Amino acid sequence: MSEGKTRPLIELGMKVSVRRSQRDLIGVVTKLQGDYVTVRWTNSDLGDIAEYQAHRDDVTPLAGWLWTSGRCA
Numbered sequence: 001m002s003e004g005k006t007r008p009l010i011e012l013g014m015k016v017s018v019r020r021s022q023r024d025l026i027g028v029v030t031k032l033q034g035d036y037v038t039v040r041w042t043n044s045d046l047g048d049i050a051e052y053q054a055h056r057d058d059v060t061p062l063a064g065w066l067w068t069s070g071r072c073a
Contacts, residue, residue, distance in 0.1 A: 008061050010037055015062045018054045026062070027052070 010016065010029060017024045018039055027039035030051065037059050040051050 007056060010056060010059055010061055015042075017060045017062055018052065019058045019060075020052065020054070024060075025052075029059075 010032065012029055012032065014029045015026065016029055016037070016039060017026055025041060027041045029037055030040045031038035033053075035056050036053050037056055038051055038053050039059070
């Protein structure tokens with residue numbers, strides 16, 4: 001990320017796109033740890049990998065929320 005740019009806000013439950021292996025995958029943020037975000041994939045055809053830890057720079061917030069305050073939205 002270039003200097004002077006602010007990072008987009010990423011919060012728990014937010015729907016995001018993650019750049020992985022030259023593909024953009026859609027998931028929901030389940031955990032935030034410093035510069036890393038844990039994402040649970042929304043599509044089930046990815047085999048046994050249900051969650052993925054990505055660097056914040058590889059995560060792009062998408063419009064809409066799937067989960068807020070412990071409830072499905």
